[in-house]
Amino acid sequence: MKPFRNRLTLIIMTLIGISMLGAGFAVASVFKQYHINLLEDNMIREINLIQGTLNFPDDSSGKEAEYYTAKSMQLQQLADARVTFIARNGSVIGDSEKSPELMDNHGEREEIRQAEQRGTGRSIRYSSTLGQDMIYVARPVTQGGFDGYIRLSMSLETVDEGVRKGWMVMGAGLLILFVVAALVSYRIAAGLTSPLEKITSVARNISRLDYDARVHLERKDEIGQLASAINGMADSLQTQLQTIRDNEGLLRSVLSNMTGGILMLSGDGTVVLINPAAEGMLGIKAGQIRGRSYTDLRQHYELNKVIEEGLERRERFQEERSLYFPIESVIRFDGVVMTHEDGTYRGMLFHLQDVTEIRRLERMRSEFVANVSHELKTPLAAVKGFAETLLGGVEDEKTSRSFIRIIYDESERLNRLIRDILELSKIESKRSVMEYSPIHLSTFFESLFEFMLPHAREKQIQMKMDVPDELFIEGDEDKLRQIFTNLLSNAVNYTQEGGRVQLSVDEVLSEEHGERVILTVKDSGIGIPKKDLPRIFERFYRVDKARSRGSGGTGLGLSIVKHLVELHSGTIKVDSEPGLGSSFVIELPMLQEG
Incomplete structure (x- = not known):
């Protein structure tokens, strides 16, 4: 976040610097123009003063050049400006700094043309004679024997010097202001980025699953609202994650403690879930088969057939199959179709129940009933047969007593059998009370x-x-x-x-x-x-x-x-x-x- 703070400070300082330089240039331009306008106005007033006080002779003896040259020199001392008298045709008839004969025709000069058109002419240009920028102001004058233009010119060096001094003063002020602005901008940037750094750090911690991280800011502005939103999001995520963990733990506990096996497959036959009960029934480990195809269970031919049929039929079914690995067992398969929320096919869920013991007990019950029937039938048949013989009449007493003994023994045997059956039933039904x-x-x-x-x-x-x-x-x-x-x-x-x-x-x-x-x-x-x-x-x-x-x-x-x-x-x-x-x-x- 510090690079961002530095970039933000640099941007603010750049904008402030550009604004200050722009303002400086604008002020310097206005200052210079103001001084030029002020100088022009003074020069116009001086021209008007010259026009009002100077004597313009009417003679045309050819000494106008000497007269106006002398006057221009006198006026230069008074006005502190170069004075030039120009005839209407543009020829110079008097100048305070140069002989008129050596000077060009000034009829096309900018200030002369403006004076002719507007009454007052102004221009600024470089003077090759003096080697510096000059300001020229001219006005038409027709008085006495003079018909032409009076032009004053002054060097802009004083103006430029004033501008330079102004720049120095203003530059020092701008520098101080820039330093102050830099400090203020850094504080502002720090005030903006420091809470953002905290928010970013907390958001990064949350992305790393540290849902206990919180932003501690006592602010009521937008940044404070952002911090509150981040904290609220973290609270919500923490609550939802805890709910998910609780549900996941509950589901894991249910799956781990189920006596029945659970085998979940995706639509393409990949094993998604297998619980410990199913691992025990099938003799495999979840890590060995999860994420792989059910066809990798090569030792379970009957299981593969059931799964293949379920994936093809895509409907609920119940079947019992005998498996021979890891031990011979009878497994009941309940297949359930799984779908997404939009109803599209997702895969199959198989519930495996080991019914080996149930089937063994059913077989034992059938055998028990058959054995009891057989065991009861044998003595009853003997009792009935000898009883019928006795009823038919037996004259020999010895034979009769023998038959009666057989009937007695068989009845005793029948009694023992019934007693043992009742005793065994009582024990197996847990109704036999132990008295230690x-x-x-x-x-x-x-x-x-x-x-x-x-x-x-x-x-x-x-x-x-x-x-x-x-x-x-x-x-x-x-x-x-x-x-x-x-x-x-x-x-x-x-x-x-x-x-x-x-x-x-x-x-x-x-x-x-x-x-x-x-x-x-x-x-x-x-x-x-x-x-x-x-x-x-x-x-x-x-x-x-x-x-x-x-x-x-x-x-x-x-x-x-x-x-x-x-x-x-x-x-x-x-x-x-x-x-x-x-x-x-x-x-x-x-x-x-x-």
Whole structure:
């Protein structure tokens, strides 16, 4: 801004200088002309005075030249001016400074012609005789024996000297005035540019996104109004920017926390936006795909097909496709057309929802209904069949009692099945209330072993328990009893005669999870094939259906166990080898939270 201030000061000073010089020249011209006019008027008065006082003889003896030359010299002393007498025909008959015989005819001189035409003649010209500018004034005189012109001439040197002195005085005054004007103009320029510098600096800061910058000026003029306008603009920009930032933060938070994926594409198929949920579903990073074409997602053939169809159709649609990267999943695509304010096509917005778990649960529900129907149908068919036989009449009492025993066993099996179904439903619907209390594990498992020992002795199975006597945990005793009753019953049922079942408890300390208890139920039974291990905790899943049915199992025990362990904030896993037995490991916190 300082160069602008200097330029403004220079312009003002230049204008002032030009104005002063113009005024000086005008004043000098007026001064000079005034003095010339004043000198001309004095010379006219002197000519009139000469005409009134000089004696003009009538003789024509040829001595006019001597007479008028002598008179002109006398008059020059009195008038302090060159005096010239000129005859009507233009010949000089007397001059105070030069012999008339040596002088040219003056009839064509400017002042003589003007005097003849107007009565008074004036002219200024360079005199070659005297070598300087002269002013000439002439008037026609006809008196006595003289008929011609009396001309006075004076040097303009005195006038020029006066003008020079005037210029000196005026120049000194103009110089002083110029200096004063320069100082004043600099102050004025500074007064104008200094607030403009502040305004410019604030505007520059605002352009650099510093919306806190303000102009601090206490002025009521146009510059003050400009400063107020700049401050108002900054306030408005700051408010709008804060609103934009709030909305942007809200939108970013919404997009980041959405469980559904968002994929936005422009009209030419360029990826404009992708949120974290979509990144997880598609196994990509936003930085790798944003700004690039959707066709770069080469590993997603089905996704590319959906996007291509959406961009071609340009209408709302819903579809489900199976994706196989990064994991196999079922994704539901909701495509929405995006348009500009004028209604022109802008691109497509795809909402991605992972419905893999939903479809799995639907499949499980269907399988559950089918399995329940099948499991209920089998004992009901047996009960109905033997009941019908008994109603038809059976004479043999032994056969009748056998049929009644079968009906009783099947009804018990049906009762267990219904009980397990209700228990599992209650657990999965979160309606199972947990009642935590301290449990002495040694006493707890001793009572459990007493319940299991009769059945184990029938198969000559050795049961062993290794539980620290001082160990307590916090848990729901009834549900823990249900967990280990299922595990120990399975261990006894699927272990051949003469085998062994062992229960061990260990205490561990984890930096991440705190104090925990590891409970292991290990048997030497038939084991579980590796292909079946991932599914053994599913409802109604049986490794050996014939053996399970023969042992009276419902296929729901391990599913119930898994849910009850999770209700205790624990984990369960299994390790098994066919023919070598199985090992179920449960890890539970020593103290329950909440």
